[in-house]
Amino acid sequence: MLAEIITIGDELLIGQVVDTNSAFIAKSLNNIGVSVYQITSIQDDKKHILKAFKNAESRVDIIIITGGLGPTKDDITKKTIAEYFNDNLVLNQDVLKNIEAIWERFGRQKLLQVNKDQALVPSKSTVFVNELGTAPGMWLEKQEKTFISLPGVPFEMRNLVSKAVIPKLKQKYSCPFILHRTLLIYGLGESNLAHRIESWEDNLPSHIKLAYLPSVGKMRLRLSSKGFNQEQIITDVQNQINTLLPLIKDEFVGFEEDQQSLEVFIGNKLKALNKTLAVAESCTGGKLAQQITKDKGVSAFFKGGVVSYATQSKIDILNVNQDLIDRHSVASREVVEAMALNTQALFNSDYAIATTGNAGPDKGDSKVEIGTVFIAIATKTEVFSEKFIFGQPRERVINRAVTKALELFQKEILKN
């Protein structure tokens, strides 16, 4: 079962917007055994859209289209779909009611004709009412092929894919099972890894595909397989992994698919332990707190944080000793440990994480090399810290520091 994702919008082709929708859709399709053959981004142009539909139809079974469903003149997807299906647009009462409800909820003025027109849909389509916005999702069939049109606004699209599109695809198609297992490997470059596992790779059965995915500080090695015999696929892939693991036993740290995001893992663990956390941040500037509070239900374990950006605020708010800073510099083990301990006391939390360092590009108050970050963890019984050098640029230093802080903390609470 093959799919193509077509994203429509000039903003993609002039680089004004990054297409994040396709990755979400591709992942959702993969989960139910649908392989994405191609992703195509095209302009808001009728001829181009029609051509893309025709090409996609010749290649794949399922075509998912996002974008171009707004109320204005540059939104031409719906009309173009109707033309492609030799269909006309009819008013859908459910969609109209939804639009009216949204209008009422936000206390807007009266509905304009263009708003009402968003309730027009191709007569042959099955409609998915979009509770988060005014543009509906639409499902149309042409012999064995299925066209699905979705709004381009990411959170509206995601909600429709999860709640409506995926269930309906599962109902209609009998899809194979797709398995991806991605090994996370630290401390081994792409070519050295390939060299080390060469004979293993050469003996991989043809139905298992291997991919090397290098990224900042780690390698991901992905084995993929698909077929209708789910049990066999799982066994085959597992057997290959069993042969592989002894070759990389010092560098292998886990499977990407088994890992929840760090902050979700930490949140669940803290809730289970009935423990609380607070943070103090200097160079990470609030990003650590932001990462922790991204998901819901955080108030059960997260007490809060201090962004002690200015050196003086480390003294005034975090009660770090001026003398300690003078002696060791604001970016030091001594200061970061004091930050963690005092934050724990300030928030009356069981644990505290603290960061200080220099994310660059300038030296600032600290005396350390640009990219140096100290991270401390305070527990009920001790405080400890580590020093890291994360290189450049600024954004990367901040991101790596936040990830490393969460990793260190995860390791700590796993001891419980």
Added chain:
Amino acid sequence: MLAEIITIGDELLIGQVVDTNSAFIAKSLNNIGVSVYQITSIQDDKKHILKAFKNAESRVDIIIITGGLGPTKDDITKKTIAEYFNDNLVLNQDVLKNIEAIWERFGRQKLLQVNKDQALVPSKSTVFVNELGTAPGMWLEKQEKTFISLPGVPFEMRNLVSKAVIPKLKQKYSCPFILHRTLLIYGLGESNLAHRIESWEDNLPSHIKLAYLPSVGKMRLRLSSKGFNQEQIITDVQNQINTLLPLIKDEFVGFEEDQQSLEVFIGNKLKALNKTLAVAESCTGGKLAQQITKDKGVSAFFKGGVVSYATQSKIDILNVNQDLIDRHSVASREVVEAMALNTQALFNSDYAIATTGNAGPDKGDSKVEIGTVFIAIATKTEVFSEKFIFGQPRERVINRAVTKALELFQKEILKN
């Protein structure tokens, strides 16, 4: 002059990685007058790659390919390009030297054959040595068509595009001038905006294209035009904008192309005024501080912040009166104003921004509707606050609250 971007990699088609490369390339091409006709993401599969090359060649003049240039067996782009051009691979000494230099710089063990093989390039290609990595960029011509192959690692690719690809394209092709002007409009929804400017839009000359780009809390309205008479294009677009502006005079805030980001604007303004800022955040959970500290040079004006996530931390650290919270609820004008004033005192800053509310999806300690956020600004002479209802989901509420807080603050310091 038309281009197509082809990104190669299974990781894109299973949704493991978001394609950020295409937006960067598209923007860079647009700047020199090359329009991107299509972006195509395909698998690491020889047949599929060959087919994509052929299709692209039939549609456009310039084909830019990223990905599939690593040292391992799943990296097949280079061989496939050689096949497409009926060419063979030859060792390039400059590339080899670069690989050896990188090896030495990182103190790695001896070069493997697969590393040396990265210096193999199609004999017909012009090579761009990649100083940031081992895979080179390659430029091949076929009659009037140009194929450019680049590594998929974003920072390597960006460096090659800016330093090598764009200059060489400008040399080879005589490109038209492309102008985008994007008006930022606040407080007017997509359909209401379209309604208000309808007759203006109907009278736009055909060479000026209009696009509506709704995003969190604002509308972007983009006028685009291209042609070889640069002066005429600038005049025509400016004339249209002059007619448009009186229609949206209360809602127009500036041009995206002219604007620095809000936080950069605020930083520069505060530095010019020699004033300082601190923040207190509840529902935005650190995102406001993170946004402010994203860019360099922040310590000149940013003192820091408190993420008072738990209600108790508003009392303990921000010294908000327990009684005030009991009387008005933790999400109220009274509490957010107290947060702002006390933060200003705590950090001894000239200004403070505070947020409190409920980002959802659960009610939590607050009594307000999910999505409600209060924002307060404290200045040396007053404190004021506003209430907003930002809807759902959580991520969007947080983002809108942060943007709105920075906007309110920008408006305030613009008075100076």
